[in-house]
Amino acid sequence: MPDKVAYLLRAVNVGGNKVPMAELRTLASDLGATDVATYVNSGNLVCVPPGDPVTFGSALEAGIADRMGVTTDAIPRTAAELRAARKAFPYEVHEEKFCYVWFLAGKPTAKAVKAVEAYDFGEDQITAIGQDLHIRYADGAGRSPVTAPRLLKLCGVPGTGRNLRTVEKLAAMAE
Template sequence: MARRVVLIRAINVGGAKLPMADLRSLATELGATEVSTYIASGNLLCEPPGAAEDFDRALEAAITARFGYEREVISRSRDDLATALEAHPFTVAEPKFSYVYCLTGRPAADRVTAFVERDFGGGEQLQVIGRDLHIRYPDGAGRSKLSATAIARGLGVQGTGRNLTTISKLIDLAGD
């Protein structure tokens, strides 16, 4: 099995604390090898013991059992992330203001159309390509009304976003 980039939604924000040492331990207990993490925001790199989807669901269950909260786990191959980065449709003035938001599934076309036409008040640019939502925030994500809740409600699927700086670093790390 090839190395995967495993992204966990909303870790170490609000009340959802998950030390990266504990995340590495959970992944190892589930049979993953070549386990490492990158920054404390739920970025895990590993070789899962079997099908990626099975590992993702097992990790979700293990996080819930050990820490008492539910979080989506979404994994991508290095090539998936590289393709998403190459497909980013917006001019990148600052990589930290442009995001790939990995979704748990492909949203329905009618929901995508309605969602990307919405005005969130911050001048955000939005486009869904496959299982990824691409976002460009003109002034950063911090004050945007384009929240995880708004994305999940609008598209009908959960996801988790990383800025292009982080995506690039994860691609590099996944190749090591």
């Protein structure tokens, strides 16, 4: 049986980028995915893709743009990759909702990693491990200087963040 994959959509259901989860499930099924499920309303899809996970992610991005008018990135991760990211979290977990993994669409260059890790994010902590950024927010993501546009500028690679609770839930769904 093929493996399930979690697709983490960047910046959906915020700022007018409406992607209803029922429509996302229908789209994934229409594209040939099986065992399709979503988790919460922030763009988390888990399914068995019909072939290569990256190729399916690209088809999903195109379908979302065509059907819903939203441009996004669909970043694939297997259950094993989600578990490894959670296990690699390098900071003390004071509250799961303040501890995130920022999943990148590709591995940043060594120069980009240095730029991210050297940037002054105040009390927030950030470490790059592989193609993920691990973030410990001092007081939550809402007022943090760690923002998606800043991370994109520093990394040069699009990504999307999920708190540790969501990472664990998606890993369980993908197993």
